[in-house]
Amino acid sequence: WKKVTDKIREETMQVAKELLALYAKRASAKGHAYGENHALMQAFAEAFPYEVTPGQHKAIEDIMSDMESGHPMDRLVCGDVGFGKTEVAMRAAFKAVQGGKQVAFLSPITILTDQHYRSLQKRMEGFNVRIDVLSRFRSPQQQAVTLQKLREGKVDIIVGTHRLLQGSASTIARPCG
Numbered sequence: 001w002k003k004v005t006d007k008i009r010e011e012t013m014q015v016a017k018e019l020l021a022l023y024a025k026r027a028s029a030k031g032h033a034y035g036e037n038h039a040l041m042q043a044f045a046e047a048f049p050y051e052v053t054p055g056q057h058k059a060i061e062d063i064m065s066d067m068e069s070g071h072p073m074d075r076l077v078c079g080d081v082g083f084g085k086t087e088v089a090m091r092a093a094f095k096a097v098q099g100g101k102q103v104a105f106l107s108p109i110t111i112l113t114d115q116h117y118r119s120l121q122k123r124m125e126g127f128n129v130r131i132d133v134l135s136r137f138r139s140p141q142q143q144a145v146t147l148q149k150l151r152e153g154k155v156d157i158i159v160g161t162h163r164l165l166q167g168s169a170s171t172i173a174r175p176c177g
Contacts, residue, residue, distance in 0.1 A: 026072065033070035034099040044094050044127060048087060056084040063092050067099075086116065090123055097129055097156045105159040110135045117159040124157075134160035 052060070059077055066073040079085050093103040105120065107113040117133040124131060132146045132155045149155045158164065 026074070029072050031070055031072040032099070032101070034067040034095055036068060037064060037095070038098075040098060040127070041091075041095060044124075045091065047123075047126075050084075050087075052087075053084055055079065056088055059088045060091050063088065064095065067092065067095055086119060087123075090120065093120075093157055094124065094127070094129065102150070102153070102155065103157045104164050105157055106164055107159065107161055110137060110161055113137075113159055113161050120157060120159060130154060130156045132158055134158055134163050136161075136163070 063073070063075060063077075066075060077085050077088050089105065093105060096103050105116055107116050113133060113135045114137060117131065120129075120131050132149060134143055134146050138146065146155070146158070150158055
């Protein structure tokens with residue numbers, strides 16, 4: 001019993017040391033500090049056709065604060081289906097695009113990727129945001145064109161499945177801090 005507990009204690013101490021080192025490294029990391037929200041961001045928010053829930057409002061405020069802080073954001077937004085996670089993500093994506101960055105909007109399945117693509121197109125209509133999609137619903141030729149446009153900075157938001165993380169798509173990704 002003593003051997004087992006000593007081994008567990010040793011392993012726990014090792015994990016704790018690794019976590020402390022990781023947290024210290026993250027605390028000192030520099031990220032991109034986006035500017036404060038401006039009139040265009042306000043117009044985008046006002047174009048949302050529904051009333052924002054208190055949970056959405058808090059998540060949006062927290063994310064905007066994180067994006068303006070200059071530290072890498074480490075945040076997970078969760079909620080049941082239909083509770084507005086996509087709108088929260090769209091606002092963050094819009095802010096990033098307005099800050100001159102490209103955004104990857106990752107989705108777990110192709111059908112949801114297509115749904116997000118259509119939702120983003122509709123939601124960002126009139127705001128001069130260039131959106132494209134990378135999924136198995138696109139032919140290899142269409143995917144090649146999309147990847148080229150992405151490389152050239154002609155796509156602001158790319159929506160896709162894990163395909164974004166594989167092969168030629170993943171070599172395009174540039175860390176933005």
